[in-house]
Amino acid sequence: MTRTIHLNLDINGKGYDLDVEPRVTLLDALRDHLVLTGTKKGCDQGQCGACTCHVDGRRVLSCLTLAAQVEGRQVETIEGLSGADGTLHAVQAAFLEQDAFQCGYCTPGQIMSAVACIREGHAGSDAEIREYMSGNLCRCGAYNSIVAAVRQAAQAVVPATKEMADA
Amino acid sequence: MRDFSYLRASTLDEARQAVLQAGASILAGGTTLIDLAKCGVAEPETVVDISHLEGLSGIEVTPQSVTIGALSRMSDVADHSGIQAEMPAVSESLLLAASAQLRNMATIGGNVMQRTRCPYFRDPGTFPACNKRNPGSGCSALGGITRNHAVLGTSEHCLASNPGDLAVALVAFDAVVDLGSRRVPFDEFFLLPGDTPDRETVLQPGEMIIGLSIPKSAAAKNSTYLKVRDRQSYEFAAASAAVGLELEDDGRTVRDIRVGLGGVATKPWRARAVEQALIGKVLDDATIKAASLLAMEGAVAQSDNTYKIDLVPRVVARAIETVSTDKSGGLA
Amino acid sequence: MTIMPPRKHGDASDGMVGGRLTRFEGSLKLTGAATYALEYPIDNLAHAALVQSTIAAGRVVSVDVTRALASPGVLMVLTPEDDLGLRVSADWQGNRPEDKPYHPLPREVQFNGQSIAAVIAESREQATEAAKLVVVTYEETSPVMSIDDPAAGEGKLMDNLTIGWGDAEAALAASPVRIESEYSTPREYHCAMEPHGLTAKWDGDELTIWEPSQWSHGMARMYAEWFAMDYEKVRIISPYIGGGFGSKGQPLAYGAVAVAAARKLGRPVQLAVTRPQNFTSYGGRAATRQTIALGASEDGVLQAIVHRGRTETSVYMDYPEQTGAATPILYKVENFSSQSRVVPVNTVTPGALRGPGKNPSAYGIESAMEELAYKLDMDPLELRLKNYADHDYQSGKPWSTRMLREALTQGAAAFGWEKRSQQPRSMRDGKTLIGWGIGCGTFPVIRAPSEAMIRVLANGRVEVVSGSIDMGQGTYTILAQTAAEALGVPVSQVDVLLGDSRMPGSSIAGGSMLAGSITGAVHKAAIAARDELIGLALNETGSPFRDTGANTLSLVGGRIEASRGGGPSLSLQELMQALGRDELEIRRNTLAENAQTPDDQKQAWTTMSKVQGPTSGDLSMHSWAAHFVEVRIDEDFGTIRVSRMVSAFDCGRLYNPKLVESQWKGGIIMGIGQALLEEGVVDPRNGRTINSNMADYLVPTNADIPDIEVISVGVPDLDASTLGGKGVGEVGIVGVAPAIANAVFHATGKRIRDLPITLEKLM
Structure with missing residues (x-):
């Protein structure tokens, strides 16, 4: 018998109960156990960025994170990004407009990374965006459009944030 | 990954006790341990999660030095304005390492303890011989593909290079590793492979890195x-x-x-x-x-x-x- | 009854063909709602993990599965001992010379990383871990590690790839200016972001497979043949594919294993090929070596090309990577000779990777042309224009369309080529050496029949249904545009269903042939549907048009009305109501009228036997590209960064320029990786690919890629396809690597003839 533990995970603001082996990664918990398959498995070795999601607001790789580790933390995945009514997040909308994806497989990771990149203040220039988005490989080669989308979304998001701060 | 049990340490002492058990491994950021567990290099019986411990993630700039808690994340250290001002090489070495996501996960203690990227070390299924993994078994890198292997400090038993970036800045600026009960100069913390490449540091069973201290200097600035x-x-x-x-x-x-x-x-x-x-x-x-x-x-x-x-x-x-x-x- | 001609192609509005419609399925991909193969929740699923060989050649003597079987959750271990009862399938052409057994877990080991056992367990983790406990004992034989292994020899001459005209050897000998060089490329890998894998589920004698597929019908046929079952009983579901680049066009050994395990176990089985296993579960681009000799007059007129190619293949199949594919058609030359050999080594059989053949071929000839230009002290652009091919010298046929001259001149203008200085090492910025280079590319127009269904629903929505696939090229989008335009409805009224072998047949999404093929079928079906709607509206009881005396109707903007105006104007929904119809379904294909039997159709959708090459008619049809590159090289470190790039393409008419530009750039970026980073590294002692992961097999990151400018110089080519487009997907990569190698030479004065150009080669 393998050992299982009971976890209660906070994912996209919702509580999920699951019984898994301690060795189950956050990525496999999302995909295999919770049917939250928007988070993608590209390498399962921390080398491609497709599994990027947010833990306590920071972008991390879910393939190198144990599900057990994030109990008590807030996990956000691509499924939690758009509005309940399906309205796209500014970054998603910019990706659509700029055609910043082709096959779509690295895309959720790119978007979660881009949201964080902007929030971190690392979208100040194209060169900065390129560097801070380099942890997300895209084999279709959508990099030009990804940079354009992040730039566009940053311009849309930052003034909005500033307004909120000013208000 | 081999099946293991998960223990979330709530105090440092509990963590220290737990890692004294045979087969126990410390889990902090996970970027090394989980990776190596997937490769079959690490086969922990128990994973001791210290990532929730309080009080080990501070960064402090004093008149003499910069101290960094072992659980500080690479990104926090890289972005710290005091570190950027006092020792830019430390910040730069972190920013040029890995990716933004990995830097958000990996802790400073774990970063110092990261293992080599030697492809022979990382593939036990195909290359059983590795003195680092299995003392006395031989070195598969010798006579193999060595483009990324070390040219300094090697021995006939091991060519594996240390992959760290931060560690390069730390050794340059005389960092000290805080193990709680003792403090070890960074250069002495690491061992040359010699005929015991499995021993990479002076860490003794039950010891773990609590933090780092880097003396300020004009050179570091x-x-x-x-x-x-x-x-x-x-x-x-x-x-x-x-x-x-x-x-x-x-x-x-x-x-x-x-x-x-x-x-x-x-x-x-x-x-x-x-x-x-x-x-x-x-x-x-x-x-x-x-x-x-x-x-x-x-x-x-x-x-x-x-x-x-x-x-x-x-x-x-x-x-x-x-x-x-x-x-x-x-x-x- | 007269019917209005369809609307002219190229309507500027985004939803029509030629418009810049955003990606049709975009929102699903952006929100994580698009379901890829391994993402369907399936009850009672078991998980399989592969055990791969760790030697390059030999025989499995025994497999000890005791510990694996005893491991928690393990249900079954399959080894070479198990006769899975499979039969060899026919090849892509449909040839099945003899009926013999197929062993996806063979006893004979032909390469390191070959699947030889599989563990099936309750969970993914249990299977993966138990797979490490399988102990294999081998009897090793002496392997051939690579094309460079002295034991590899010269290889086998591929007679069908010998090309020649004139007297190349004599003309070369007589040429006053000659160059000769050898160019080599390493093993390269697809590295699609979605790893391979599948879920297989049996329901009685029916089999459903969720697997990323570039060819749902072809793969269903091959699975059916393996398992000796009716083609109709196999269903491949693949609506979204996380990149393929040539790797997902056929079922592979692991697929057979998963399906067999599911049958044996009586449970659905999922097999996820790990990233390292992806490097040996199917072949990447073969390592190539080619020698090219060029002879020219003193004023730079090509007199002769002599090409000799050698490429790696496996010890069990001849796969020629055709390094002589672009060589004969890029330039005007009266004397030509090309021979190709395959060299069997202990590797998985190489396969098609973006721009197969043309890609390494262009690397050779385009490097050689630049070497000739420097030998002549001539601007490489001028040399290319001087030897411009006015027709196809290989087939002797005229080009259908060839705007390569425009690509070269417009690309050069956009790049600022005229500011270049000819001398190597003449451009620098401090310690940074700057160099400019050109590389031309080409890819043939390959045509294949397809079929499509248009369904008009009672609610007025229009469905386009096709078993073709979208792995990011934009099939969903362009089919919606094609149907919207041909039918005369807004694109927002159209839905597109793809990626299911039960849907209408289509060509493979490979060889850049799908878009031209499937838009032709959808266009035909949509025109027929429109005609049918108009016919019904004019003639059916209940139609308000029946008694208007109109003899023509038009369908524009989703409304059907008299062409002259006046009278009723109905939406499709209103028309369907008036006609009392729930659904109107029209299915059309582009097979010849005299080849419409069920056998013809099955052959057309499941084999390559009806595929036509670029010179099968009276014309020679190809896409063309000219790439202009600037590199910046640190002269101390040898590190190379591509800092600027302009590429001009002739791909005929673009069905959706926004998506085409993305695809071109994607090809270019893969070419940058090929030139500077990508190389499968093989341990010479055991044939293991030791960098079989995404950290050590380097593909470009975002930071490696500058802003790339792409220009379309194409004109509609109605010989190439129904709507005038030529292939887009592959030509983007072809010519990029030589352009970069040429720029590196211009920057440094060093000619690197073996890819990738890593830093130590420039130090």
């Missing part, structure tokens, strides 16, 4: 980290150098210089011969070039990594030029 690699980002170094420089009041003569090397040695490497050759000297191109060649003293290349012998002095020289260049753009 005027420092840079230069990393050379084929890919622009998200790649380990072909060669790297952390260099800090302090000049005499004449603005020309070297009072203090620190040179750390990465990507080329079995442990974070301090190029003291280069430093000694330059202290008291006036920097000019020829002096820098001649001294930089000393970085490769004692280097032993394999068939695929001879280029490092040529590359490293150039990296060192460029980094020295960078820190010796004044604001007007010329050599100081």
